[in-house]
Amino acid sequence: MYRFSEVFADELGRFSGGRVSIHLRQGARPVFMRARPLAYALREPVERALEQLVRDGVLTPVERSDWATPIVPVLKKDGNIRICADYKLTLNKVLEVDRYPLPRIDDLLSRLHGGERFSKIDLSQAYAQLELDESKKYTVINTHKGLYMYIRLVYGLSSSPGIFQKHLEELLTGLPKVGVFLDDVIITGPDSRSHIKKLYKVFERLQSHGLRVKKEKCVFFAESMNYLGHVISKEGVHTCPEKVRAIVNTPAPTNISELRSFIGLVMYYDALSRLPQPVHKRLPKSEGMNYINFVENFLPVTNDDVRTATASDPELSRILTYVQSGWPASCPKEVLQQYYIKRNELYIDRGCIMWGYRLVIPRTLRKKILMQLHTGHMGIVKTKSIARSYVWWPNIDTDVESECRACETCAVESQAPPRTPPQPWPYHLQPWSRLHIDFLGPFNGKKILILIDSSTKWLEVFEMPKTNATAVIKVLRCTFARFGLPLELVSDQGPPFTSAEFKEFLTRNGIQQRFSPAYHPSSNGAAENAVNICKKAIKKAHRESIDVDAALQTFLLTYRNSIHSSTGESPSMLLQKRTLRSRLDLLRSDRALINKVNQAQSKQVEYTGGVQRSFAPGEPVWVREYGHKDRWVKGTIVHGEGSRRYSVDKGDSRQVVKHVDQIKRRSGLYDIPFPEEQSESMRVQIPDSSGSARHGMSKEDDGPDTSPTTVVGDSGKERKRVSSERIKSPGIEYSTPPTSPSAPSPEPPRARSGRVRKPVVRFQV
Numbered sequence: 001m002y003r004f005s006e007v008f009a010d011e012l013g014r015f016s017g018g019r020v021s022i023h024l025r026q027g028a029r030p031v032f033m034r035a036r037p038l039a040y041a042l043r044e045p046v047e048r049a050l051e052q053l054v055r056d057g058v059l060t061p062v063e064r065s066d067w068a069t070p071i072v073p074v075l076k077k078d079g080n081i082r083i084c085a086d087y088k089l090t091l092n093k094v095l096e097v098d099r100y101p102l103p104r105i106d107d108l109l110s111r112l113h114g115g116e117r118f119s120k121i122d123l124s125q126a127y128a129q130l131e132l133d134e135s136k137k138y139t140v141i142n143t144h145k146g147l148y149m150y151i152r153l154v155y156g157l158s159s160s161p162g163i164f165q166k167h168l169e170e171l172l173t174g175l176p177k178v179g180v181f182l183d184d185v186i187i188t189g190p191d192s193r194s195h196i197k198k199l200y201k202v203f204e205r206l207q208s209h210g211l212r213v214k215k216e217k218c219v220f221f222a223e224s225m226n227y228l229g230h231v232i233s234k235e236g237v238h239t240c241p242e243k244v245r246a247i248v249n250t251p252a253p254t255n256i257s258e259l260r261s262f263i264g265l266v267m268y269y270d271a272l273s274r275l276p277q278p279v280h281k282r283l284p285k286s287e288g289m290n291y292i293n294f295v296e297n298f299l300p301v302t303n304d305d306v307r308t309a310t311a312s313d314p315e316l317s318r319i320l321t322y323v324q325s326g327w328p329a330s331c332p333k334e335v336l337q338q339y340y341i342k343r344n345e346l347y348i349d350r351g352c353i354m355w356g357y358r359l360v361i362p363r364t365l366r367k368k369i370l371m372q373l374h375t376g377h378m379g380i381v382k383t384k385s386i387a388r389s390y391v392w393w394p395n396i397d398t399d400v401e402s403e404c405r406a407c408e409t410c411a412v413e414s415q416a417p418p419r420t421p422p423q424p425w426p427y428h429l430q431p432w433s434r435l436h437i438d439f440l441g442p443f444n445g446k447k448i449l450i451l452i453d454s455s456t457k458w459l460e461v462f463e464m465p466k467t468n469a470t471a472v473i474k475v476l477r478c479t480f481a482r483f484g485l486p487l488e489l490v491s492d493q494g495p496p497f498t499s500a501e502f503k504e505f506l507t508r509n510g511i512q513q514r515f516s517p518a519y520h521p522s523s524n525g526a527a528e529n530a531v532n533i534c535k536k537a538i539k540k541a542h543r544e545s546i547d548v549d550a551a552l553q554t555f556l557l558t559y560r561n562s563i564h565s566s567t568g569e570s571p572s573m574l575l576q577k578r579t580l581r582s583r584l585d586l587l588r589s590d591r592a593l594i595n596k597v598n599q600a601q602s603k604q605v606e607y608t609g610g611v612q613r614s615f616a617p618g619e620p621v622w623v624r625e626y627g628h629k630d631r632w633v634k635g636t637i638v639h640g641e642g643s644r645r646y647s648v649d650k651g652d653s654r655q656v657v658k659h660v661d662q663i664k665r666r667s668g669l670y671d672i673p674f675p676e677e678q679s680e681s682m683r684v685q686i687p688d689s690s691g692s693a694r695h696g697m698s699k700e701d702d703g704p705d706t707s708p709t710t711v712v713g714d715s716g717k718e719r720k721r722v723s724s725e726r727i728k729s730p731g732i733e734y735s736t737p738p739t740s741p742s743a744p745s746p747e748p749p750r751a752r753s754g755r756v757r758k759p760v761v762r763f764q765v
Helices: 040-055 105-111 134-139 160-171 192-208 241-249 256-268 277-281 289-297 303-312 314-325 334-341 363-373 380-388 396-406 408-413 469-483 500-508 521-543 548-561 571-576 583-587 591-608
Strands: 059-062 069-075 081-085 117-122 141-143 146-150 178-181 184-189 219-222 224-227 230-233 236-239 346-349 352-355 358-360 434-443 446-453 459-464 488-491 512-515 610-612 620-624 632-640 645-649 655-659 663-665 672-674 709-712 718-721
Touching (some): 040 069, 040 081, 117 192, 117 224, 134 146, 184 192, 192 219, 219 224, 303 314, 303 352, 303 358, 314 352, 363 396, 434 521, 459 469, 459 521, 459 548, 469 500, 500 512
Parallel strands (some): 434 488
Antiparallel strands (some): 059 146, 141 146, 434 446, 446 459, 620 632, 620 663, 709 718
16 A cells, blocks of 8 residues: 555545546537525535535536536435535436446456455545546536536536546456456456456556545455445355345335336346246236236245235225224125125134135235136136135135136137127118228238228229328228218228227218127128238239239229129129220220211211311411410411311420410411301302302302302401311211202201201101
8 A cells, every 4th residue: 555655545536547528419508507495404514515525626616607507415324415416407418428338247247257355446536536628617516605617527427427437447458357347446366466466557557547546445355245236255156135135125016116126126136037937938028017916926825925915905904903893883885895794704813814714815915816726727617616615805706707717828728619600791782882891911011901892892902001090081082982972881990990080081971880890800701802802813913923003903803894693793884884894895896886976976066066277387377375465476387286286386486286276377368167058148249250240159060169268257257168078077977968950059047156957856646
């Protein structure tokens, strides 16, 4: 100690390896909290502790700060006060924690293997020996004496353990048989000489870096010692008697907090590894009270356990008093009625309540007793018989039945009940009356929604990225828009179908919802059959390495056109009164239908009337302009695009596609009315070159008139007219009435709109 007197000095050490820093998260905002009220009895000790920290160079007074943390004074064993800052309310919330790993206790203990004697060094005020850099401004504390700022690393910061462990490990690295756990350094060696050499090296490094140890807590050359809750010696590692005593004397947990503390205390020594092997194999996966109860259930219930539980049971403790001091004239509470009926048969034996030869079990031990009664997995009758020979409590028969029925082992090995005969759903003649719905999959991370009409067997399949109620409603809304609303919807009891949102959707649309029993898919047989059919189609697509979506749509088209065995008709014929067109229809000719449609279209064109317009490339025209001050602008025909559209150059290097109704000529000549029949009153006589007048159609000796004829329209403007040869559309045959050689054929009567009046067909008797 004389050689390393600086290490054992009383003053606070100062680490010479550099200052340490704490870091805040980006965007952290300062937190300033006022000082907490302090008891007057603690004010003087707190003030002395603050003054001592200032003298040691740990704290320094400051006038102002953006950060301030309240303090928590802790009373030590020697009566002094330790000043602790409550950084969990301020700095720790925004601190970027230095997550340096602390060593595992098992690794530290294994490093000491082979040691004969052991030495332990405890650093004095370990964290306070490391100085802080400019980040010390965040560590300000608020006291009744004012603001103080920490100059050294302070206990209570989330980063302090990692920072200190990192620097101390780097300081003592490379020394075998030396373990470091925060401020505790343990040294050992196979012999005394090796042990002394390691001690010298440790002290040399501590002294060279300005660190101090607390000699009162240091232990040297001990044959055994307590280290991190274990007793270590040359024989090995042993449990600490104080820790074991704490586990043994700990009462049973009554809430979550106590349970966590108890599990942490037990798991520190891994006490569960010392239990029988079946416990490891049958540990429950759920957390909470079941965990500790499961372990306790492997231990048999004794008479002492019943006596202790009886005294703490709120019901049996009163019964215990009544049996000893006398029963009241009437039953005090309804829960005690069954005890009151047997009051003359109850007695006390060694602190336990007895009913005949049966032991009355408190409520807290009934579950364990039921498990012990059913250990042999007997049936309900035999388990009741065993229970009646030993124990009793109110409604024990009901509890025994519940325990036997809830036994998973018995349920797995029991036989299934006989199957009932199938009950078909009533058949609806009206299509789309009852729909059955179910999910298939998942396939490629997605599920498939299957919907089938029980009447027509029409099948709908939808790929569903999500299976919640909102997604299902969206699909059903689109489907109902095409086929209408059904009367009923049958589904299983999956979450999408039992949700309040889905029920509201069906109620709002007047659809009755029906559920199949849980885990009984045959009750929704239509949907299950549809699921199996689609599943086979998907599997076949996978086997043939083709696209599943395309294969599924092809399957649906074929299925809808196929005759169903139940109805004798195809789903498409029952629902849509037609067979859906498929590639097989290419084998049949529909020429008769095409001719019929062409004739109908010809009549429609003749009935509607209109003007046939055609333009040549390069022809100047007027083009209709929208959203412009001029309604018509100049343009030039570039080329035609079909029979009704033209590409027009508007002169600004832009070509636009316009309908023929949006174009008119710029030449002063006007379009030609269509069809060719016009009333005689609208024709104007135009003299020919010989001076004679030509009226409407040409004479017979002149041949067919193909020259344009000037016609006066409704607006009084002249328009050009062409003969019937120029306006006939290809593919449409027009019937031309024969003309008289002496006079033109009379014009048919027309309505005010200009269309040809058709004769009225009357019924002839």
